[in-house]
Amino acid sequence: MSEVLFVLFAVVALGGAFGVVISKSPVASLLFMVATLASVAGIYVLFEAHFLAAIQVLVYAGAIMVLFLFVIMLLNLGHDYRADLKFGLWSLLAFVVAGLTAGVLAQGFMDVADTGFREDGAAVAAALDEAAREQGVAGVIAEPLFTDYVVAFELMGLLLLVAIVAAVVLAKPRN
Amino acid sequence: MHEMHQLSTFWFWVAGAAKVIGVFTMVMLAVAYMTLAERRVSGFIQDRLGPNRVGPFGLLQPIADAVKNLIKEETMPGTSAKFYFVLGPMLAIMPAVVTFAVIPIAAPLPTPVGTVDMIVADVPIGILYILALSSLAVYGIVLSGWASNNKYAFLGGLRASAQMISYEVALGLSVIAVLLLAGNVTLTEMVWQQQQMKLWFVFPLSLAFIFFVISALAETNRLPFDMPEAESELITGYHTEYSAMKFSMFFIAEYAHVLTASALMATLFFGGWDIPVWTGDDMFWHEGALIRGFDEAGAPIAATPNVLITLLTLGAFSAKTAFFVLLYIWIRWTLPRFRYDQVMHLGWKVLLPAALGYIVLVAGTMLVLDQLGVPFGFRYGLILTGVSGVTTVAFLFFVDRDRVISGAHGQGSVARIRARAAASVAASAAVPSAARTAPGARPTTQAPPGPASS
Incomplete structure (x- = not known):
């Protein structure tokens, strides 16, 4: 059952990713993107990472992509009948970057194939299950986030605050 | 008495x-009769x-509407983006009907094959x-507005996305207190926590409840926030170009949303399926066994599920949800529509900071109570009720109609309006009619003459 679902989600995620790149209308690209994000959330659920799945849909598919859609529609970007991207030197660079990324990923998979998964994987999974039963799925994420990683978390918040202030300053009319 | 245990895998699938099917049918039936209730209640109010x-009493009207x-x-408008035009209503209805799945509707039901939880998932x-799923609801509205290729529909779609993103923040923050x-x-x-506290969360979290309702x-x-389909300015907004069943689907989606929101208000703040005062209906899965509480020593007390309890709690849940559905309808036919800038002002400048402040207050109070060693229970709830009550009164005192939502030139309090009306009556009695200003002149606070200001 979960294998079938995994294949389904994986196919939709990959197909959606291709759709984002090759569709000519920006709105179609955006909807493909939403389908990809939702499928990845489905894969998270198969891994029992429920919290991550919910946040993925809530933040990326539900908020960020809606803002993208808002901007695309408001500015009426793109045309159905004409590709916005022209093949040129840029596409060559893009292929190089894509190839390098694929290489790094392949290297990572090879390492896993050589060494296998961590030996204590089952024990870690059991400990996580136990923690999730006691604290709930949100607690398992929240506990380390607000104890071990609290400095990084606060710095992240500061970074977002800086970005917001910058956006307000940029949007302010000059006179 | 049936044996109390969890279901085997096979019966889990069957029960699932x-x-x-059962909950989906219930939701669809409820939606159909909510349209009738809306029309009958609006008739009563008007x-x-x-x-x-x-x-009888128009009870078959929803069926007639569905057939029609x-x-x-x-x-199908000739200039629309056809694919997205068809996709829009589908995307609108999907999140509306699936969100009900995680709301518990009654106490667990005992069956010969095991105890069935009365919640879909x-x-x-x-x-x-x-x-997460209700954040996806905006796609249906925005896409159909855009795909219609109609100015009014497009404006409705844009307003919808701005409004729903803005209020999602306030909604999420009001839930954080819970x-x-x-x-x-x-x-x-x-x-379960509300049953244990013996106090519904609406009391200790009164301000969060107000934020949640708004x-x-x-x-x-819904009115007073129905900017996306404001009839007087946008025809009917995003679904202007839609007809027949596609039009219906937007309405099914809207009413299903109202139903889910009402059920959520009942669950988060009014104890869900809990029957007030009576503790015999308290039930919760604790380490694989159904319990109804803990004794003095902290040992779990076993609960016995009963068909009658399930039916009674289902009745309690339905009554609470129906009350909030009626409240929705009541508000719709009572309040006028906000202006768009007022909607944005309320969302970003009032609800967002107030909800953030309230979270800090609730968290602080809970921290103090935990430090003082007050156990989670009725007394804990009462102290929080006191703190929240004071905050709620303060909030309502500062956020009255005058300052926040009255618009550009603050019409003033009722007393001021009455004084002005009295002054204008006196003025129009004293000034001969020839000296009155032209109709439509902007009334000033200084005794505006003319019949327009009465």
């Missing part, structure tokens, strides 16, 4: 399928009859699932 011809919408012609993320108190995100646990009104695009 039965619950999916002192007319409403639809009462099809069947199914056999009507589907129009008790997912561990509970309320986050609802927030999460703090319940200590978990699943809705079954929230019902944001839920805005999220469901």
